[in-house]
Amino acid sequence: MAQFDVIILGGGPAGYVGAIRAAQLGLTAAVVEQEKLGGVCVNIGCIPTKALLHSAWVASIVARDAKELGIETGPVKTDYGVAMKRSRRVAEQNSKGVEFLMKKHKVTVIRGRGVLQPGRKVKVGTDVHTATKAVVIATGSRVKGIPQIGLEINKTTVISSDEALFLEQAPKTMAVIGAGAVGSEFADIFTAFGTKVTLIEALPRILPIEDAESSDVLSKSFRKRGIAVHAGAKVVKADVRKDGVTLTVEVGGKTETIEVEKVLMAAGRAVNTEDLGLEDCGVQLTDRGFIKVDPRTLQTTVPGYYAIGDVAGPPMLAHKGSREGVNVAETIAGQHPHPIRYDNVPSVTYCHPEVASIGLTEEQCKEQKLDYQVGRFPLSANGRARASNETEGFVKIIRDKKYGEILGAHIVASHASEMIHELVVARENEYTVEEIDLAIHAHPTLSEAIAEAALDSMGRVLNT
Ligand code: NAI
Numbered sequence: 328m329a330q331f332d333v334i335i336l337g338g339g340p341a342g343y344v345g346a347i348r349a350a351q352l353g354l355t356a357a358v359v360e361q362e363k364l365g366g367v368c369v370n371i372g373c374i375p376t377k378a379l380l381h382s383a384w385v386a387s388i389v390a391r392d393a394k395e396l397g398i399e400t401g402p403v404k405t406d407y408g409v410a411m412k413r414s415r416r417v418a419e420q421n422s423k424g425v426e427f428l429m430k431k432h433k434v435t436v437i438r439g440r441g442v443l444q445p446g447r448k449v450k451v452g453t454d455v456h457t458a459t460k461a462v463v464i465a466t467g468s469r470v471k472g473i474p475q476i477g478l479e480i481n482k483t484t485v486i487s488s489d490e491a492l493f494l495e496q497a498p499k500t501m502a503v504i505g506a507g508a509v510g511s512e513f514a515d516i517f518t519a520f521g522t523k524v525t526l527i528e529a530l531p532r533i534l535p536i537e538d539a540e541s542s543d544v545l546s547k548s549f550r551k552r553g554i555a556v557h558a559g560a561k562v563v564k565a566d567v568r569k570d571g572v573t574l575t576v577e578v579g580g581k582t583e584t585i586e587v588e589k590v591l592m593a594a595g596r597a598v599n600t601e602d603l604g605l606e607d608c609g610v611q612l613t614d615r616g617f618i619k620v621d622p623r624t625l626q627t628t629v630p631g632y633y634a635i636g637d638v639a640g641p642p643m644l645a646h647k648g649s650r651e652g653v654n655v656a657e658t659i660a661g662q663h664p665h666p667i668r669y670d671n672v673p674s675v676t677y678c679h680p681e682v683a684s685i686g687l688t689e690e691q692c693k694e695q696k697l698d699y700q701v702g703r704f705p706l707s708a709n710g711r712a713r714a715s716n717e718t719e720g721f722v723k724i725i726r727d728k729k730y731g732e733i734l735g736a737h738i739v740a741s742h743a744s745e746m747i748h749e750l751v752v753a754r755e756n757e758y759t760v761e762e763i764d765l766a767i768h769a770h771p772t773l774s775e776a777i778a779e780a781a782l783d784s785m786g787r788v789l790n791t
Pocket of ligand 1: 535
C-alpha cells in the first residue's frame with residue numbers, strides 16, 4: 328500500500344508521457360502496467376510495424392529500382408521471419424527506453440492489473456494504492472474481430488495485427504479485412520514479402536477517412552504492386568478451417584469467393600474499459616463505449632478521475648494520447664494548459680507511398696458549404712522526387728478563398744509522414760498559404776511541393 332499524487336492506469340504513450348510530465352511538475356507519480364511498458368504502440372503497434380514497413384520498403388525498392396540505379400543484385404529473396412525478429416528487437420529497445428525514462432523521472436512502476444476503487448484508490452493484486460490528487464485511466468484498446476459473420480480471431484487462420492507481428496513466415500495468400508491504417512500498412516508489408524494480398528474494405532474506398540484523391544492514388548499504387556483491392560465490398564460469409572479460410576464477398580453487385588491461407592482482421596479496435604471498476608466508481612461511458620470526459624480537462628464524470636488516450640475517444644492515435652497525457656498532468660498540477668485542438672491532429676498511414684493529412688478533406692469542405700480553393704502539386708514535377716524515383720503522389724492544400732486560411736492538407740508521397748508537419752504547424756498557428764510561400768523552402772526537397780501547392784492555391788504555381 329502506497330500513496331502517490333497521481334496514479335496512472337496503463338503505461339502506453341498516453342500513460343507514460345503523462346507520468347513524465349507529472350514528475351516534471353513535482354508530483355509523485357505511479358504507472359500501473361500489466362504487460363510491457365510502452366503499450367500497444369511500442370510493443371505491438373506503431374514501432375514494430377514501422378520496422379517491418381522499412382524492410383518492406385527496402386525489398387520493394389531493391390526489386391524495383393536496383394538495376395536502373397546502377398546496382399547489381401541477384402534475385403531478391405525475402406524472409407519475413409528475419410524481418411520480424413528485427414522488428415521485435417526494435418520494439419524491445421523502445422520498451423526498455425520507456426523503463427529507463429520511468430527511472431530517470433522517478434516514476435514508480437507498479438506491475439500488475441489495476442482496478443479502480445472509490446476514493447481515488449487503485450487495487451493491484453492484494454495491494455491498494457491511494458492517489459491524493461488524481462487517478463488517470465489510460466488503458467488503451469485492443470483488436471476486434473467480426474463475430475457476426477463468423478470471423479472471430481482464432482490466432483491461426485484468422486489473425487489480427489497482434490499475431491501478424493510474430494509470424495515466422497509470410498503466408499502465400501492473405502485477405503486483409505478493413506483498409507484503414509492497420510489494413511493498408513499490413514497489405515503493404517506482406518505484399519513485399521511475397522504474399523498475394525486481397526484487401527477488402529466495406530466503404531467505397533480504401534483509407535476512407537482520407538481525402539478521396541489520396542485514396543485513389545494509393546489504390547492505384549497498391550494495384551500496380553499486385554494487391555487485389557476490393558472497396559465497397561462486404562464479407563457475407565466465412566468458412567474458417569484449420570488450413571485456411573473461404574470468404575464470400577459481395578462486391579459491385581456480384582458475389583465472389585476468395586480462398587486464403589490467412590485472414591488478417593483490421594476492422595477497428597475496441598477500448599479496454601471492462602473489469603476496471605468504472606461502475607463502482609461512477610465513471611460513465613459514452614454511447615460509443617468510450618469513457619466520457621470533459622474535452623478541456625479530460626476529467627471523467629467523477630471528480631479526481633481522468634481518462635486519456637484511446638479510452639477517452641477518437642482519434643485513436645498515439646500522438647493524440649501523448650498530448651492528452653501532457654495536458655492532464657498539467658491540469659492536475661493546477662496549470663491551465665493550451666486546449667488540445669482535436670481538429671488539428673495529423674493522420675498518417677505509413678504504407679508506401681505514405682499518406683498523411685491534416686484538417687478537412689475536400690468532401691468535408693463541400694458538406695460544410697465552405698468557399699474554398701484547392702492547390703495541387705504532383706510529386707512527378709518535383710526534382711528531388713524524380714532523383715529518388717519516388718514520383719507517385721501529390722500535395723493538395725485546401726484554402727479558404729477569402730482569408731487564405733488552410734482548411735486542410737493532404738499528402739501522398741514517399742515521406743509524407745515527415746512533410747505533413749509543416750502544415751500542422753501552419754494550421755496550429757493559423758498561418759495562411761501566403762505565409763507558407765513566404766518561407767523559403769530548400770531546393771531540392773520534397774517540401775518544395777508544399778510551397779508549390781500553396782502557390783497553386785493562389786493561381787501562381789511556378790513549376791508545372
Ligand atoms: P480503422 O477504424 O481505422 O479502419 C478499419 C476499416 O475497416 C474501416 O475503413 C472500416 O470501414 C473497415 N471495415 C469495418 N468493418 C468491415 C467489414 N466487415 N468488412 C470490410 N471492411 C470493414 O481501424 P484500424 O485500421 O484497425 O485502426 C485502429 C485504430 O488504430 C484507428 O484509430 C487507427 O487510426 C489507429 N492506427 C493508426 C495507425 C497510424 O496512425 N499509422 C496505424 C494503426 C492503427
